[in-house]
Amino acid sequence: MIVYTRSVYQALLTKKYLTSKLMPILAMLAVMLSVATILITWSVMGGFLKTLVNSGRSLIGDVTVSWPNVGFAHYDELIAMLEEDELVEGATPIIETFGLIQLPDDRIELITIKGIDVQSYNRVTNYEDTIWWKPIDEPTAKDKDASDVRLEPDFTQAMEMFRSNAMTLTRRNPESGITEQAGVLGVEVTGLNVRTHDGIYDPRSFGFRALPDGGVERVPGFMPAGGSVGLTVLSLDSTGKPVDPVTRTIPIANEFQSGIYEIDTSTIFVPLDVMQEMLRLDEARKVEVVENPFATEIDPETGNRRPKRSEVIGIDPARVTTVLVKAKDGANLQQVRDRVYAIYQLFEDKHKGEVPSSFSMDNQVRTWEEMNATMINAVKKETGLVLFIFGIVSFTSVFLVLAIFWSMVSEKTKDIGILRALGASTPGVAWLWIRYGTAIGLIGATVGTIVGIAVVRNINGIHDWLGETFNLVIWDPRTYYFIEIPHEVEIPKAIIVFVVGVLTCVLGSLIPAFRSARMDPVKALRFE
């Protein structure tokens, strides 16, 4: 005996119920809103994470080989070995250290100093892209009035000069006419560049220095046009121990913006050789110290006896603290890291005792992800937390659908009795409501996904419209640092959200479906 669970009547009634009632539209709306909300949240948070990570990656390459403080020698040879490898696009030496910066208004701040070889550094990182003061052809996304000073035709030549200075880390001294080595400062370090709501910088022409008598004194504002900073670091002896503070005035060639506020407020780039010199990591003669202060020797030039001088016994090569490596496009990052480490082992074999052992270096060869793990994990956790909260909120749509379906089943009690009288089975009646829930879920989730994707793709336009129409600014570049709301719709995420949306509805329809199936047909027919 065949009793059909699935039948045409379920499809017919589903269609009719969907189009003739307000309640299914409300249920669809609930599913649509929760699907769209989760998708928008996930896409914006995902986009934020990706933008943040890419910004963080922009100045550190793909893999780093690092030996802090004292640094390691023969780095040119290591770079040459790395660049011969098929997985490596390029490598560059840098010195990374901390120091004090004296700003034009005499404030003293702690700063991260990066000594770079600008040409190779630019090949390995996106250094040139981060340079802020340079001519641009089009206004940035939020700069509707085109008020960015970099767009001014009058300043094009100056901007071109600033860019050129950044690419050579030099600046011509207007008084002496001498080209001096210079630094590139994070755009937020001095506080003299005012970030506007349009996401651009409005440079102040001057700043103020507080005087002891309570007055103030004007100081130069726009750093690339004549500003200098004082840098103080602790020089190191041959064992890497800090010896003396060394201070040097560094003219500012330009400013950079990486996209990471923490970096842009506390970093300066200076020429590698300047840092090597200041930290005493540059090439030096190795001498044998005379232990007996009364020892003498014959001066070969005069033939007279003189106090014995220290004897040069060799050259101590220049050192750097880090080598940044850029991987070839598409290369597996972990594979590149392993290859870099293997190359370092070969390098160490050639310079046994002169460079850190490969055993010690195992934890010092790291991918950019490992370098930024703290930041990435923090944003990931934040994303997870926000999604969890929104997930809980959206889970209420299960109960909303349940309530709507419960009410509909009550309203349709007589219909259920009629169907049972006509021979419909209990699973058949239950399937009618599950199918109905699935249909509502599919429609709601489809519309929600489309709406979500449309909103995400146009989120900045919508945000601008909200700002212009209702004066509602949610994403202020002054606060969030990125000019535009980051966003990225990933198809797997959209699919997950869609499926969860449909399942939510199916879940919400299960209990009412079970209730309808258990209804006594006689009571259902008598229902008023």
Place this chain on the structure above:
Amino acid sequence: MSDQSTQSSILEVKSVRKTYKLGRVKVPVLHGVDLTVHHKEWITILGASGSGKSTLMHLIGGLDRPDRYPEDPASIVYGDRVITSLGSKALDRYRSTEVGFVFQFYHLLPELDVLGNVCIGAMIRHGRLGYVSNRKSVESRAKELLERFGLSERIKHRPAELSGGERQRVAIARALINEPAMLLADEPTGNLDLKTGESILEVLAELQQDSGLTMVMVTHDERIAARADRVIRLVDGRVEEQSMSQSV
């Protein structure tokens, strides 16, 4: 109308009892009903309100089950099938293929048009694939029935757009779509005015006569009962009297 003595029985009801529970109170409705219905016979179950006649019809139609008393087991036998012993699937099948229901309040599905309401029984009976392959013949039969009942112009109308008499005729067409052997009608004219009720009875009488349908009708109206082959009078849940109709 038919002569019961020349026909074999299609339905035998024995010792059927039914008690409903209203909260903790048990309300006995049927106290052991015995009844035989013959092929192509039109019987009327006559009784006052609360006498148990609709309950008896629901039990015959497989919508409900009688009480169980092991010492005097109830049975409802349809042809060679013991309805009271059927499982739920078999009972669903029985309702779908063997009986057709006509209710006092029509019980049409308000979202469907007339044609949809008539065909829905066939959709349930045939399943998805079966209905697709039989769709033309089902719709053709539905249209034939509706034409016969004077509703061919109303097939796209919804129940709310029909008069009471038209709705009841749609309900009768729905009950007949699967060509059942037995029609169960519960006060089919109870919600209609005299003239319309009379026309509905004419339709049913014509059907019973032309197609040899077995018909069990429940009513409290003596005048309507008089049109049947046989009248069974139900008083307080017991069959008090079985009589041949005056019109026979």
